[in-house]
Amino acid sequence: xxxxxxPEDQVNVAEGNPLTVKCTYSVSGNPYLFWYVQYPNRGxxxxxxxxTGDNLVKGSYxxxxxxxxxxxxFHLKKPSALVSDSALYFCAVATSGTYKYIFxxxxxxxxxx
Amino acid sequence: xxxxxxxxxxxxxxxxxxxxLKCYPIPRHDTVYWYQQGPGQDPQFLISFxxxxxxxxxxxxxxFSAQQFSDYHSELNMSSLELGDSALYFCASSPPGNxxxxxxGTRLTVL
Numbered sequence: 001x002x003x004x005x006x007p008e009d010q011v012n013v014a015e016g017n018p019l020t021v022k023c024t025y026s027v028s029g030n031p032y033l034f035w036y037v038q039y040p041n042r043g044x045x046x047x048x049x050x051x052t053g054d055n056l057v058k059g060s061y062x063x064x065x066x067x068x069x070x071x072x073x074f075h076l077k078k079p080s081a082l083v084s085d086s087a088l089y090f091c092a093v094a095t096s097g098t099y100k101y102i103f104x105x106x107x108x109x110x111x112x113x
Numbered sequence: 114x115x116x117x118x119x120x121x122x123x124x125x126x127x128x129x130x131x132x133x134l135k136c137y138p139i140p141r142h143d144t145v146y147w148y149q150q151g152p153g154q155d156p157q158f159l160i161s162f163x164x165x166x167x168x169x170x171x172x173x174x175x176x177f178s179a180q181q182f183s184d185y186h187s188e189l190n191m192s193s194l195e196l197g198d199s200a201l202y203f204c205a206s207s208p209p210g211n212x213x214x215x216x217x218g219t220r221l222t223v224l
Contacts, residue, residue: 034212042217042218043117043215043216043218044156044205046212046214099169099207100146100158100169100171101146104155105155
């Protein structure tokens with residue numbers, strides 16, 4: 001069965017510092033991996049995806065993520081955090097043939113000024 | 114750019130009533146997904162449609178049904194509402210095999 005783990009409920013980081021939000025996955029077959037951000041009372045906004053190709057994926061708002069097959073991880077990163085990055089971040093996995101998302105439990109990112 | 118449209122944005126119902134949520138996907142997106150997000154929880158997949166046919170089914174209660182119409186819009190019908198059905202309901206659309214684009218959600222409150 002497919003599953004996604006986001007081991008941290010909350011991540012605090014100072015503005016201007018690099019941030020990492022962790023995600024590990026378990027799937028049979030090749031994974032399709034996604035990161036979304038959710039602001040309060042809003043829908044989920046797509047940040048980036050890994051389907052195939054380069055392991056380092058660059059996305060919206062300066063975010064990037066690295067696909068690591070051996071560690072089954074897809075951590076979200078940003079070199080310099082902004083206060084406006086404070087939100088709830090979800091990692092999701094899908095597989096070819098069934099494109100429904102399995103979401104992680106979410107990580108609340110708090111960037112401190 | 115056009116986005117996924119959901120209506121209504123907010124809905125308040127009594128227990129045992131019925132509710133209908135509507136979703137209008139992005140033009141030329143042929144797949145629609147429905148998710149339920151309870152308070153403080155991650156979104157849970159309910160059901161999806163591809164080219165107006167049900168393509169996948171998740172943890173959707175038997176009290177709920179959904180369909181996709183000829184114009185690709187989709188409706189989620191919920192009957193015999195329970196307090197536990199209170200949640201944010203998201204619709205998402207995508208072209209085949211691509212990332213999903215989410216609507217703003219419908220917040221359903223069951224009293």
